[in-house]
Amino acid sequence: MRDPMTPSLYRVDKVVRELPDTATLGLVPSGGDGPFSFRPGQFNMLYRFGMGEVPISISGDTLDRSRVVHTIRAVGSVSRALTELAPGDEVGLRGPFGSSWPVDEAAGHDVVIVTGGIGLAPLRPAIYHVLSNRGRYGRFVILYGARTPNDILFRSELESWRSRFDVDVLVTVDSAGREWGGNVGVVTRLVDRAGFDPLHTVALVCGPEVMMRFAIPALNGRGVPNGRIHVSMERNMKCAIGLCGHCQYGSYFVCKDGPVFPFARIATLFAVREA
Amino acid sequence: MPDMDAKASGAAVVLGVDGLDALVGLLVAGGYRTIGPRVEEGAVVYGPVRGVADLPAGYVDEQAPGSYHLTRKKDGKALFDWTVGPHSWKRYLYPPEQLLFRAERRGGGFSVLPAAEEESPLAFIGVRPCELAAIAVHDRVFSGSGVVDPGYAGRRDGAFLVAVNCTRAGGTCFCPATGTGPRARTGFDLALTEIEDGKRHLFVVETGSERGAALLAGLKAPPADGALLATVTRLTRKAAKAMVRDVPKDTPQVLKRNLDSPRWDDVAARCLGCANCTLVCPTCFCATVEDTTDLSGGVAERWRRWDSCFTSDFSYIHGGVIRREIRSRYRQWLTHKLATWSDQFGVGGCTGCGRCITWCPVGIDITEEARAIRAGEGRAGEGRR
Numbered sequence: 001m002r003d004p005m006t007p008s009l010y011r012v013d014k015v016v017r018e019l020p021d022t023a024t025l026g027l028v029p030s031g032g033d034g035p036f037s038f039r040p041g042q043f044n045m046l047y048r049f050g051m052g053e054v055p056i057s058i059s060g061d062t063l064d065r066s067r068v069v070h071t072i073r074a075v076g077s078v079s080r081a082l083t084e085l086a087p088g089d090e091v092g093l094r095g096p097f098g099s100s101w102p103v104d105e106a107a108g109h110d111v112v113i114v115t116g117g118i119g120l121a122p123l124r125p126a127i128y129h130v131l132s133n134r135g136r137y138g139r140f141v142i143l144y145g146a147r148t149p150n151d152i153l154f155r156s157e158l159e160s161w162r163s164r165f166d167v168d169v170l171v172t173v174d175s176a177g178r179e180w181g182g183n184v185g186v187v188t189r190l191v192d193r194a195g196f197d198p199l200h201t202v203a204l205v206c207g208p209e210v211m212m213r214f215a216i217p218a219l220n221g222r223g224v225p226n227g228r229i230h231v232s233m234e235r236n237m238k239c240a241i242g243l244c245g246h247c248q249y250g251s252y253f254v255c256k257d258g259p260v261f262p263f264a265r266i267a268t269l270f271a272v273r274e275a
Numbered sequence: 276m277p278d279m280d281a282k283a284s285g286a287a288v289v290l291g292v293d294g295l296d297a298l299v300g301l302l303v304a305g306g307y308r309t310i311g312p313r314v315e316e317g318a319v320v321y322g323p324v325r326g327v328a329d330l331p332a333g334y335v336d337e338q339a340p341g342s343y344h345l346t347r348k349k350d351g352k353a354l355f356d357w358t359v360g361p362h363s364w365k366r367y368l369y370p371p372e373q374l375l376f377r378a379e380r381r382g383g384g385f386s387v388l389p390a391a392e393e394e395s396p397l398a399f400i401g402v403r404p405c406e407l408a409a410i411a412v413h414d415r416v417f418s419g420s421g422v423v424d425p426g427y428a429g430r431r432d433g434a435f436l437v438a439v440n441c442t443r444a445g446g447t448c449f450c451p452a453t454g455t456g457p458r459a460r461t462g463f464d465l466a467l468t469e470i471e472d473g474k475r476h477l478f479v480v481e482t483g484s485e486r487g488a489a490l491l492a493g494l495k496a497p498p499a500d501g502a503l504l505a506t507v508t509r510l511t512r513k514a515a516k517a518m519v520r521d522v523p524k525d526t527p528q529v530l531k532r533n534l535d536s537p538r539w540d541d542v543a544a545r546c547l548g549c550a551n552c553t554l555v556c557p558t559c560f561c562a563t564v565e566d567t568t569d570l571s572g573g574v575a576e577r578w579r580r581w582d583s584c585f586t587s588d589f590s591y592i593h594g595g596v597i598r599r600e601i602r603s604r605y606r607q608w609l610t611h612k613l614a615t616w617s618d619q620f621g622v623g624g625c626t627g628c629g630r631c632i633t634w635c636p637v638g639i640d641i642t643e644e645a646r647a648i649r650a651g652e653g654r655a656g657e658g659r660r
Binding site for chain 2: 002003004005006007009011030031047049050051052053075076079088089090092208234235236238239241242243244245246248250251253256272273274275
């Protein structure tokens, strides 16, 4: 019986230095695993030899089976060590785990993405999916906030999406110098300005919990009900298979019942402090 | 899991003390690692036993919130007059430290070697009905909810369970309230009831599985008559009546709608956050992982260790700890144990063993806290969210 806690080996095939503290790794199986498939919003557990293992969302395109792509921000010792990897290095990988963005359920609706900081990474597979199946969706709005203009993740991609006539991309920063001519302020303010039909909208929200605390009322204020708002939650995870207990959130394990939840399912819990 | 769901089947038989000794001997001879109760450092704990001589004859425990005392009756002969101590069988089925894998550097990469696990099967002597229930809970956690933990499943599949019914109520336990005792109905290979009244010292043995029956067949024990079976019923019913703590059926709903009860602040002022309750709990299963490397950095190991939701870094994610206050950690533990557990696993997380009450240094009583939250309903607005 294969132990679900034993990782498969993957080799770093490509590294993109996105930001000073953020890198995107392309991984290919080196231990005999076949092609990797996943759904947008799922995550893997990445193990760096001797240092530890952390949950990292998959940030690549579900249609690209050539490599498994993760975008990692250095926030602790293991994530930092992962961002320092070079092509040829090996990592351990377990996954994919968890629930996914409801890209099929959203067909026929306007899709509004509200995200901040590294939260854009777990949403990128959903963005790729909508763009690959553009005709299946109504209006497509991407609202993104970063701390400063220098912290904007996937900047060239955001610019290329913005150049399309069938995508609305609004970007804002918390603070900027004079050279920044764009929006300044929290991302939730963009919700009021974006063009979408609240009665036929599915919203996908991923960012720091404090951002979600403002984004959800803003979406509700526009008329999007909690049942059509989907959020990606983050909790401590040691196993990703519902055995370690660390990610418990009320009756849910964020690792297997989440990380993506229809907000209506967790709204009560979300209002509880330190749940 | 072995098929032990069938109700105690076959006629019950009678064994004397020598017969029980022979039964343990058969298990030892059968290649089992026989684990049972032993007295160590003033408590009944579970360790290797080779026969009746290793069992805690004459010992009785006195338990109360925050208090455990083991005394030896002068001329006491009963082997199972104590109830439960600080150990539970999870330390054998899901050990406190488990090697997950070992990794070795190779060039720019590394290879992963799974932890080899070839152990002799376990036989447990003296599993209380609440503990059978706890093992059944872990069966659901570790192999019944989609993902199978192969280490647990391997140890569990081979394990031979000799249960012992409780004829004496412990000072803190409440299995009638959780429907888990004091008489074992299912989940055992053999179940003993000890009868020791000065005139006689014997064990009525019920069979719960085919391999239990097969083992018993080797002992040529006489059947138990109706009078003895009636005694078993009388003794276990008497024990049930002596247990007073209650967990009302609607406790899950009450807890879930009172996450802002002021009682959480009250209990947080008493709780030390020491994690004792989670370590003695037979169903708590939380674990963390730890990575080590040798001095050369060439060999790494990954270990799984028991963890507790009462530690501050349990809920750490980058940027901080989610449950910063003891109030939140106690609420997480209690609501998980008595409410959300059944949403996750279809069975309650508490088996009424009372260990968390006894081994809490300040004597917090899980049933009393649940009751107080119910009593405080309506005053919820006074609490903080």
